[in-house]
Amino acid sequence: MPEGPEIRRAADRIEKQLTKGIIEDAWFAFDELKDYPPRLIGQQVDKVETRGKAMLVRFSDQHVLYSHNQLYGVWKCHAADKVPVTRRSLRARLVVNGRAASLYSASDISMWPADRLDEHPFLARLGPDLLSQAVGEEHIVQRLMEASFHRRGLGGLLLDQGFVAGLGNYLRSEVLFFAGLSPRLRPCDLSEAGRRRLAHFILSLTWQAYRTAGVTNCPEWIEKAKSMGESRRQWRFSVFERQGLPCHRCAASLEKINVASRRLYFCPQCQSM
Template sequence: MPEGHSVHRITRQFQRNFLGHPVRFSSPQGRFVEGAAVLDGRTMTDARAVGKQMFLEFDHELWLRIHLGLYGAWDFSGDLLLDATIASANGRMGQTNQRGTDLNAVPDASILDTAGENSLHSIGAPRRTRVRMSEQEKELNQLEVFPPEPIGQVRVRLLTETVCADLRGPTACEVLDPAQVMVSMARLGPDPELDNSPEAEERFTSVIRRKPTSIGKLLMDQSVVSGIGNVYRAELLFRAGINPHAPGKSLSDETVRALWQDWAHLLHIGVETGQMMTMDDLDRADFHLAMRNRADRHWVYKREGLPCRVCGTHIVIEEMAARKLYWCPRCQA
């Protein structure tokens, strides 16, 4: 499932290519015909992400809410204005945490990882391309015909004179009015990329500190905090030295606030670079290695049975909140 940085990056792509333009809607799959008819011809006026959900606003106070879920993906094609945001569409790609690193001075912007992904810098704009953003396939190729034929079960197609966006396999895709949008957003916890104010931090802290639920479950609860998924949960808790089974109310005010601040830090870098590499203070050689291989980007995620990078204890795996949890029983005792 995509984590928060991916959805923010997709939203940026809509901001660059669709805002201010009338949009033609269709549903090649046939499952969004009525919604497409309502939105067809409307001009996009806003695009925003809240955690793992995206909200596209159109004139006449109409909104499109999308939740990609486990299988959702976008295909963009046409004369795209592309930057780093285009490279991560649904959370399969990583994240970067280079504390103290100047994002404008990345050692090598041309690095491709073993999955062929490169999202540090622009991949060119404008360019008539097709960029497929899905869990198993990533493509960037020249188009001979625009708009291209839909690939797979396209729930909804958004089309301007120069750019096309196809949505496949979302968990949610629905037209809302402003009141319904407010209700949907109100159900979501704070998102530091959208609002990193003291009030947002206080909201997160106060909820965590009054809950008897384990912190490992709370971080995955989108009504508590928006955008954190399985990777960020494991890495945040390890970085903080927090036992994932600790009740939220057992944590100190200082600990919870530091957790929020680290989440804001990781999320912002993930949005800017598209890579969820949560390792710190890497030298040039290790940075290059990590950018090529996801196994070298994380402290504990997907490292079950391997020695902890800090203490040597074997990383354990268990199920929590219906997802796999990775942690070090010594560093996070």
């Protein structure tokens, strides 16, 4: 499943597609949204935001289209008169200046008044979005020590969208490796410097993955991995997908375990308790 950086990049494409004119056409597959197309025609898309893995399309009439891709949903941008060739089911389409943004296969779609968006049951449970909201390292440090989080193992906590929204499985492994922390440690086990180092990499690697289309590795380690014949699936990461390969930092063999029912990759030497 795509993580926050991938959803934010998709939102950027949709925003570019839809924010430079008025809505010429709109269509929704679900009966509960059938009344909205005539109301949206002539309106504008003001902004496209993300909240973790959810997307928010904000309209000038103060309504917001919420969608969550879940496992199979995908947005496609295309010319309105050239329908994409796909076996996926169309769920929503918005057209501006002859260009369309179409949502396929997603089932979690709804329309909300902007001033009631915080009542959405999924959004209400989310922590701050690292890419669409103003989140600094200090804010993350403070959240690490909140009662809901400070005694939880880092391996599970970093997947909890209620802690921060947008982190997922590959970012979890990468953040813990660069921070030099075992997934078994808890925020309360760390020194103040350790919590700040963790907060730094939570934020910086999420932004790096957004800017580089999912590459979280260091340039010098990427060149080293390429010289060893690693595929992009491996060299884009420092540890994720690299089980059995040498750690770029210490040359120990990288390992894989399951934490919170998801695979986690780590260096047993660099990330020892």
